[in-house]
Amino acid sequence: MDEGRFERYDRYERCLVEVLDLLGLAPPPAPSGDERNSRQARRNWQCQVAMMIMRETVPQQTEELFEPLIRAAVYEPDPSHTQRHIRPALAAFGRRRVQTRLLEYLRTGTKYEIIGAADAWYCSYLRVAGSDGKDDPxxxxxxxxxxxxxxxxxxxxxxxxxxxxxxxxxxxxxxxxxxxxxxxxxxxxxxxxxxxxxxxxxxxxxx
Incomplete structure (x- = not known):
């Protein structure tokens, strides 16, 4: 088993559960037992939850959601899915605050956090309705x-x-x-x- 990968999965899943709890959403049944060692089973669950989060309207300026959303973006294992967390973060908190926090991860993070923060930085230039992204370059x-x-x-x-x-x-x-x-x-x-x-x-x- 790739311990590095699954350690990142553990941290990512904790972020997902925290965001769901704050949004008042119930997660689908998570992999257990031997399935915890299955990359495909865990990624399927993670993708389901990430889509739930992206489809939910995140309340504007709900402080307790900021850090979990950013952590989820940083620990997302697939860079093509990072936007599922960056989009609601941009909509709720704006580009400047999101990018400022990502810069902190880049400066002080582990190698996994640096790579994840770089992926998230790329997504942070998305135009999102309701955010200040289109107004503040x-x-x-x-x-x-x-x-x-x-x-x-x-x-x-x-x-x-x-x-x-x-x-x-x-x-x-x-x-x-x-x-x-x-x-x-x-x-x-x-x-x-x-x-x-x-x-x-x-x-x-x-x-």
Whole structure:
């Protein structure tokens, strides 16, 4: 059994149950016994619950829901499903608050949290009816993400972290402020020389 994967599943499921409780929703029967070791059984349950959450109207500014929703987004194992948690978070709390919390995960999280927060960051630019996302481009936070992402790539050698982070960075010199250009250049140099093709494949065009 992949302990890393199932540990993440445990944390993710605790977040899902907490969000359901706060929304007053009853979860479907969860896998038990031997099914707890079945990736497919657990993912089926997780996807059912995530869809329940996305379809539910999250009350505006309900404070106790904020952290569980963000944690669920960070611990979602499948990045293609992360938006199921980011959408209600954006609708209830707005892009700025969501992105500010994701930046904290990026700066202080474990490797799984960094990857999950990066997935969630990508989804945080979705347009969601009822949120402030369409009104606040959060340009300053986008710049903070670029700076944070460059530092993460240069200081964290985990392949999964580097692959996910570099896919979100803009490494073109003219798109970075002067103080970040040396960092972007170093990231580009490392990526081009990296022995793993997945890193090389993620490089964006750079001047």
């Amino acid at each position: 959060c340009t300053d936070l986008r710049n903070d993400f670029q700076k944070t992402g460059l530092h993460i790539f240069l200081t964290n050698e985990d392949l999964g972290v580097r692959c996910r982070i570099i896919s979100l960075l803009d490494l073109r010199a003219d798109k970075n402020p002067p103080e970040l250009r040396p960092l972007a250049s170093e990231v580009l140099r490392i990526a081009r020389a990296h022995p793993d093709d997945t890193i090389v494949a993620q490089i964006r065009s750079a001047a």
